Amino acid sequence: MTATTASGITVRPLDVGAMVKEAGITALVIFALSAALVGFETTDIPGGIGINTRFDDVAVVVILGFVGRIALVLLRQHRPGPVLIGAPLMAVAMLLMLLAEPLFGPETAVAIAPFVPFQDPVVLWGLLIVTVIILVRAVLSRRHLDSEETAEAREVRMDSIAAQVQRAARFLGPLLLVLAVIFPFMPMANRQMLDIGILVITYIMLGWGLNIVVGLAGLLDLGYVAFYAVGAYSFALLATYFDYSFWICLPFAGLMAALAGVILGFPVLRLRGDYLAIVTLGFGEMIRVILLNWYEFTGGPDGLSGIPRPSFFGIAEFSRRSENSFHGMFGLEYSSLQRIIFLYYLILAMAMVVNLFTMRIRKLPISRAWEALREDETACRSLGINPRNTKLTAFGIGAMFAGFAGSFFATRQGFISPESFTFIESAVILAIVVLGGFGSQIGVVVAAALLIGLPEFFRELQQYRMLAFGMAMVLIMLWRPAGLLAHREPTIRLFGRGGRAEAES
């Protein structure tokens, strides 16, 4: 009954019933999830909000889920044959729909439009990517029919891939930096691209800052945005009330944020793991609520506006009419882009400072003390390490960098309000760190580009952003619980999967 391939792998007879049942359950789950989310769309109509139904899209999604699940089951059972035929057909069909206009002209595009599911081409592109991934897996599975890879083997392989990436990071990092430096002078660098670049780098900086707290010191901080807010408000208040320049306010704002970190950290750092996470979350919200209600000082929900823009190191201004204007000084045409480019380089330089600091601090005793603390506080005490102070250092440093980023945010926006510092920001920054792999610098860059950059490019995707977030998180937790590019020296694994969490709690 059971066939055996040359290499000894058993291919059991296909249980069609079980397969259909599994696919059916998948389809049901997808239906339950998408019926409300995709099925109804709110539209602006004169006089209020109307509701569009998109049940055809729901149907397509459910069918695709069903088919996709069957493909995965077949792959799992080492029967890539049907997938090798079906997946390319699907991919070609989607490509044709997507490229109908450039390939066959607008008439054809209009003619097939009623048959094309989903109005957003983005969704089709996404599906195409999924199809290609399944196809690649089918091809690989055909090639590796003889090597059934256990979860552990995959874990080891992924870890070695991550190790390679991290080794490559030594070259990749500088390469990315060079790209980032010449980016503003590339022909494609328009205002929008530069803005996205600034945004992504801001989050990279925040990710690196939080990485010190979460990745190096192992303190799960869910209220990181509080220090971003403290930095931004300190900066804004100093700059508007006292009229100090950016370069004076910046260190002060960082200092204030670090102080806030130490003051908040002092009572909470006795707690561990989940408890710490919850309390930091609470503190983060508290700061926001204070900003919201301390009307006389912070402007409450109205926020603070008229925050001065940074000058060119205090010697020149970025304005059309000014005695010492930047363009006048360098004999250039006036362009509003000049300030954007300056802001871009400013945040790039600030982020690089954080990066260099982190790279250096990894080699310092404090970093080893953090590593030891992550593992065993009692043992640390017996080695004369004061756990509270050591943790406070991480908290304070992380907060300081958040404060710098906050200053930048304030000067770039010219306006801040508590709305910019909600919990979701903390969650996004933490997601960047977690996705990138705790403690991995290049991982943060990749994750920030994925989580911040992509949704900015595909504005249409914005509404699905949180959904995609959740999905990516779940996948990562299932697949690479330690993060995409997580890899720690030494390479030997001491615990099985999940063992880490045990060792840390």
Add this chain to the structure above:
Amino acid sequence: MSAQAAATGDMPQSPIPGGGVPIITVDHLTMRFGGLVAIDDVSFQAATGRITAIIGPNGAGKTTAFKAVTGQIKNHAGSVVLQGQSLDRLSTAARVRAGLALSHQIVRPFRDMTVLANVTLAGGSAKTAGPWSALFHRDRRPEEAKAVGILARLGIADAAQALPGSLPLGYLKRLEMARALALEPTVLLLDEPLAGLNHLEAAALADTIAAINREGTAIVLIEHNLGEVLRVCQRLVVLDAGRVIAEGAPDRVMAEAAVQQAYLGRREASHA
């Protein structure tokens, strides 16, 4: 201090029974866990150039006494004075920085670090103690060299690059001790350092402990291996059910009837 020496009633003519310069004085420690009195009015002293051994049956309170000295348990009565400085209000970390070092009975290595990294971390304790110094030091070669020397001395240099998870207990116990040594303490508290070692290894390590002691470190030793204890220690404290039942020169203490009964009597009975 002389009052205390008198209280021990052992050698009233010398301030420190058994000789040596007094360095740590542990006075009237009492610790209750709920209804259980784990240690009851325990006092002892340690001096440079002298090994003080604490023996007693399982559950006598030996480890608890150590934990009270290092501040790992709180809410105990009594006082600990190290070189004239009271440790009572200090945290464990601060006591360690003041010159105490403890090797735990239950080993606690950092399992993500190699053996060498474990000891190097301890060797750099002066740098990791405060956040500021921990931020502004980079060179770790001196600590590493020191760590290599300590590992060699304790006979576990061959495991320098190994991860603790892969090592037998005998190695881990010595790693515990290596870390404590790397702190360069004035008083070294060793909780059953010979456990998990065979006869030869135990004898060698006992010799090493004696040598370290001769170099000027005061040592307090908890150990069940009576043969080695009697061979290297100059002073013996016997605990039973939380109380000090005898204290003094090893041969005299071992001859006391209470000790025979409380400790050896049981053992001989089980041997017979």
